[in-house]
Amino acid sequence: MGWIYVIIGGILEIGWATGLSLSQGFTKPLPSIITAFLILVSFYFFSNSMKRLPIGTAYAVFTGIGAAGTALIGMLFLNEGISLLKVAFISLLIFGVIGLKMSDKEEKDTGGAH
Template sequence: MAWTILFLAGLFEIGWAIGLKYTDGFTKPLPTVLTAASMIISVVLLGIAMRSLPLGTSYAIWTGIGTVGTVILGIFLFAEPATAIRLGCIGLIVVGIAGLKLTA
């Protein structure tokens, strides 16, 4: 169950990272509230997952999920570059996340 909670925490991290773009510097009320809510939910879920998962593993996987998801959505939503090197680096992050999961 802790892994599922950690995964959800990572999804909410993606949500707030993408949400930051839509807040327009925290000048738009609805995106700002949704982004802040996503931040809180993400950190709370991370804390819950850490009750039974190692700190370093949890944090690294949480940030990895957020990083990979944010980069992929940046490519699709904001036309950020999808070069071979960028995609390869995303692949390395995924391999690192999988390695941490397997060794936890």
């Protein structure tokens, strides 16, 4: 369950990071409200993931999903430049997140941290 929480938190991080840009420094009310909500919900899922996963793994996966996803959103939808080097490093981030998942021991069903 910890992995599900951290993945949901990371996906929501993509939303609030993008929202920070769209809110233009919290000067636009609707994007600002949505961003604040996504921050709260994202950290709720992230904090729950740390009850079941090691903090280093949870944080690396959370930020990796957020960084890679936000960079992709920027390139695909916000007219940020696309380059082979950017795509290569985003791929490296994604493979790093997958590697962390694969290298983690089986999640214990005790509900506590490792």
